[in-house]
Amino acid sequence: MIPGDGIGQEVVAQGLKVLNAVLPADVKLETKEYDLGARRWHRTGETLPDAELDALKTHDAILLGAIGDPSVPSGVLERGLLLKLRFAFDHFINLRPSKLFPNTATPLAGRPDIDFVVVREGTEGPYTGNGGSLRTGTPAEVATEVSVNTAYGVERVVRDAFARAQARPRKKLTLVHKNNVLVFAGHLWKNIFDTVAKEYPDVTTDYLHVDAATIFFVTQPERFDVIVTDNLFGDILTDLAAAVTGGIGLAASGNINPTGAFPSMFEPVHGSAPDIAGQGKADPTATVLSVALLLRHLGYESEAARIEDAVQADLAARDGSARTTDEIGDALAVRVSG
Amino acid sequence: MIPGDGIGQEVVAQGLKVLNAVLPADVKLETKEYDLGARRWHRTGETLPDAELDALKTHDAILLGAIGDPSVPSGVLERGLLLKLRFAFDHFINLRPSKLFPNTATPLAGRPDIDFVVVREGTEGPYTGNGGSLRTGTPAEVATEVSVNTAYGVERVVRDAFARAQARPRKKLTLVHKNNVLVFAGHLWKNIFDTVAKEYPDVTTDYLHVDAATIFFVTQPERFDVIVTDNLFGDILTDLAAAVTGGIGLAASGNINPTGAFPSMFEPVHGSAPDIAGQGKADPTATVLSVALLLRHLGYESEAARIEDAVQADLAARDGSARTTDEIGDALAVRVSG
């Protein structure tokens, strides 16, 4: 567990509570907490020392709360801790399901039926840290960011997405990119997508430019089943997806390495929300749903489903009265053990 | 005029109709039509020959319909014609206002009050065409896209955005980037933004990551006044903005070179919509609103305002019955001359 900053602490505690409640008695859960994030950085200047990276490698999975605080310069913890973990553990599948649960507030009129999953590439694209800045801080500065895309990296995420689409009832996969402008990366993605598609004749495929995709997210989100996309487009689309499906308080994610070579890492999509930290106001549901993804990844399918059913039931029963972080965690723990 | 492809032809005709109707009798309008786009490319293989680029330079302004057809490989016309014009004429301000007019269908519940303008950088970022592909088509392919950002390019668009924000009642400017990941470009943008802000103490400033910005576009769009952002983020955000403000059929844009060194170019945000082309189904309103931006750019403020008022009145009077492209153009022409 890396509770991290702000509400990260509070929501991870609830995730652990529900995890304990859902696990069969004969499964012994061992957890270890890593003190990483803003406080650690202020104390020691460290973001993720090698010793801790090595120690983290020995676990079956990682549950992360949230990383980031306004007191730390932008980029330090994101690049030095969160992205470092995603890259070091080769989390090439960044899995982000979006479902509009009953009784949740969507900003969309008419409550469309939303149930899709974004398979976001997690180890390439503009996230590689390639780039630089010349004559920094002068009127002649040039700053570059390089999006790096490889056939190796694109093919493995595209294959994963096709397999996921095939396993779902609607069997539909949409590639999102911007291949009319980013022609080099875009053509690589499109060519691999079209090639792999031939092996999945029962999967219906579709291509959308990222700008057009945002339109459909608000006008016709029910058209999506599985979406596969690049790291940056996936970042943007999944925040939008969270917003239209009841808010970032419900959005779960998994940074997955399907080969098992390294532990996968599960985290709510939301940030550390320093403005409400420590007040028991955070909704731990996104973290609890991330625990479900964690369990599914480790083969505990029925436990994962029990958590998802519990969340569904809890949301359906909400009457609008405020509950604390702890109360929501308790309610979910009761439901999964019931 | 570059009517271009698909519905481009039809909507530009209406734009011209309204332009003729709104201009005072003593203003002599001279127009020339350029045959560029998919048909031209199929016929001659040309996208934008130098002779035509030179000829286009001699005009006061350009009105463009839409570029693109599924029969042309993705990227050919976008890079070879549309972006070539934006880059050759140094259109560093890509101006995209978003306003939720009365009586228009927004997918958002509760009809928030939306009236903001996105100042999108138009000549840098990931749009420069820098990048390439190595071992193309093999399993060892590497494809890169380089986002190029200069202090020169960022400062001029940031200054323009501050001036626009200062001229509006709310005087609020939001910078959108992703400086926690794209640290080189992000810090350049943020530093210049913060430096220029000191010269505009009456403008309230704000920073949002692009992913968070998409959330606010659907949950709280009324919080925005002026937004300044990079070329790619601006592309994505303005399609989303169009979607929440009644659809891409109403979204106007200007590719502006404020120095006057080259003609500015005005175009609807929508594409060529080949599926409805030639059927009189396209809504020409976005093009007509782009004509208003064109007039304002050339100093015809009262004519621009007359067009915007006409659109507002036309939308308010819509009763849901279908009108042809031509009928909408006629109605607007009558209103502006009335």
Ligand SMILES: CC(C)[C@H](C(=O)O)[C@@H](O)C(=O)O
């Ligand atoms: C915090 C940030 C680095 C991260 C990202 O951009 O991936 C976040 O936005 C996310 O989506 O998990």
Ligand SMILES: CC(C)[C@H](C(=O)O)[C@@H](O)C(=O)O
């Ligand atoms: C057609 C395409 C090149 C263009 C862009 O990406 O700028 C369009 O999406 C736009 O927003 O004007």
